Amino acid sequence: MGLLSDIVSMIGKKLGGDSQQSSLMEQVFAIINNPQTGGLPGLIEKFQNNGLGDIVSSWIGTGANQPVSADQISNTLGTESINKIAGKVGVSPNHISESLASILPQLIDKLTPEGKVPDGSILEKGLSALAGKYLNR
Incomplete structure (x- = not known):
């Protein structure tokens, strides 16, 4: 299974609705890709x-x-960020924090397969391409 499929599967398990899943996917990419x-x-x-x-x-x-x-x-990302994400996705801030607590460890693990953090620009390009493909950008 590829990285995109893994990410979609992780997020899909947290949220049932397609629009919420897509919105959460977009927000997760934004967190990882935020310059x-x-x-x-x-x-x-x-x-x-x-x-x-x-x-x-x-x-x-x-x-x-x-x-x-x-x-x-919530403490690491900040209450304001969690509330903003929750508003965009359409779920409670607590649900966002719980979802990210489940998703981020797996996602960061998959983005660092050899125990190393990839160069930011390479990662950014890769995630942007994946987001574009999945989110139809």
Whole structure:
């Protein structure tokens, strides 16, 4: 199964509706691809700065992924960001935090298959291409 299929499957398990699934997919890509926060490396740094370095390192490494709670996701990304995503997707902020707590460990694990964070520009181009294909952009 390819990366896109894995991502769609992960998100599909969290949300039943196609429009919600598509909206959440778009928001997940935006989080990983956000140049203002430094893309994936910046997101990883946010987790590290919030005292979750061991957890995020497990997602990057080749071993088992340590879990993260919805509260930890909300604290790391910020309540304002979670509320904004929830408004765009059309679900509760708690649902977004829970979904991201499930999705992000698996997604970051898949984006770092050899235990290394890929170069930001390569990752950005790849994710943009995947988003364009899936979201019909």
